[in-house]
Amino acid sequence: MKAEDSVTGTVAFQLGKLGQMATGRFADRLAPYGLRPRHCAVLELLAARAKAQLELARAIGVTPSVVVDMLDELEKLDALRRVRDTADRRRQLIELTAEGQKLRRTAARLARETDEELLGSLTAEEATALRRVLGRIASVSGVPAGG
Template sequence: MTVEGSLTNTVGFLLGKLGQQANGQFADRLAPLGLRPRHCAVLELLAGGPRAQLELAKAVGVTPSVVVDMLDELETLDAVRRVRDTADRRRQLIELTSTGLDLRHQTLSLARQNDEELLSAIDPTEVAALRQILGRIAAATGLVEK
C-alpha cells in the first residue's frame, strides 16, 4: 500500500494526531499555573464580560455539571467569582477577577510558545497561510465565528 492510500496521510488523521500532541504540550505548560486546557476556553469567554453558568456550558460544549466543576477549580485559583445577576436574582453570573485576567494573558503567552514549537518546521509565510486556511475551515464548520 502506498502512503497516499494510507489512513495516516488523511487530513483528519494528521490534524487529530497533531491536536493531541499540541494539547498535551499545552497541558504541560499550563500545569504549573494549576490550569488545564479546558479552563482556557472559560477564561477566554469571560474576558468578554460576565456570563451565566448555563451560557458558559453551552459555549464550551460541556454539561452544566462539568462547567460547575471547572468554575469551582477556577474559583479556587481566584480566577473567577460568582455574582448575583442584578436583572434576575435567581441567576448567578460568572466574572473574571484580576487574577483570572492575568492567568488568561499567561495562557495566551503559553499557547503562542506552543505554536512556535509546533510550527518550527515551517517558515513564517507557511505559518500565516496555515492559520488562514485553518481559520476558514473552522468558520465553515461552525467552530468559530466567521
Template sequence: MVSAMKDVKGAPLADTAAFRLGRLGALAADRFTARIAAHGVKPKHVALLAALAAGGAESQQDLAGVLRVAPSLVVGLADRLEQLGAVRRERDPVDRRRQVLSLTEAGHTLLAQCTADAHAVDAELLDGLSGKAKETLRATLAEIADRHGLSI
C-alpha cells in the same frame, strides 16, 4: 480486466486532514497542558477564561454551550477558577437562577500567562515552518473553526 486493478496504496489515512488534526491536536493539547499546569489550570479552564474575555457568554449555561461541554462540567471549572481568584461568580440580580461569571484582574493575568504558553507551544510546534506558512496555517485553522461555530 486491467480496469479492475486497483492502487496498491490509495491515498493513505495519514493524508487526511481529519486524522492528522486528531493526532496533532492531541500533541498540541498535551504540550499546552504540561505548560499551564504550572498555573494550576487545565485547558478547559483556560478555554473558559478565553470565552469570558471574548464576551457574549456569561452564565454557566452559555459557557457550556461555547465550550461544548455539559453544564455540569462548568460547575467544577468555575469552582476552581473562583478558588484561584480568576473569576467572580455572582447571581444575576435579574434572574437569580443564573450565575454570572466575570474575569477578575487576576483572571486577565492568568489568561495572558496561558496565552503566552500557547504561543510558546506554537513556537516549538511550528518550528521550521516559514513565517508565511505559519500565518497561512493560523488563518486556515481560524476559518475552519469559524465555519463550524467554534468561537473558542
C-alpha cells in the same frame, strides 16, 4: 498500499495526532499554574464581560455540568467569582477576578510559546497560511469559539 488507502495519511488522522501532541505540550506549560487547556476558553470568554453558566456552556460547546466543573476548578484558583445577576436574582453570573485576568494573560503567553515551538520550521508566510486554513476549516465545521 496506496497513500489514499492509508488511515494515517488522512487529514483527520494527522490533525488528530497533531492536536494530541499540541495539547500535551500546552498542558505541560499550563500545569505549574493549576490550569488546563480546557480552562482557557472560559478565561477568554469571561475577559470581556460576566456571563451566565449556560451561556458559557453554549459558547464553548459543552454540557452545563462540564462548565460547572471547570468553574469550580477556576474558582479554587481565585480566577473567577460567581455573583447574583441583578436583573434576575435566580441566576448567577460568572466574572473574572484580577487573578483570573493574570492567568488569562499567562495562558495566552504560553499558547504563543507553544505555537512558536510548533511552527518553528515554517516560514512566516506558511504559518499565516496555516492559521488561515485551520480557521476556515474550524468555521465551516461548526467548531465553537474556543472549543
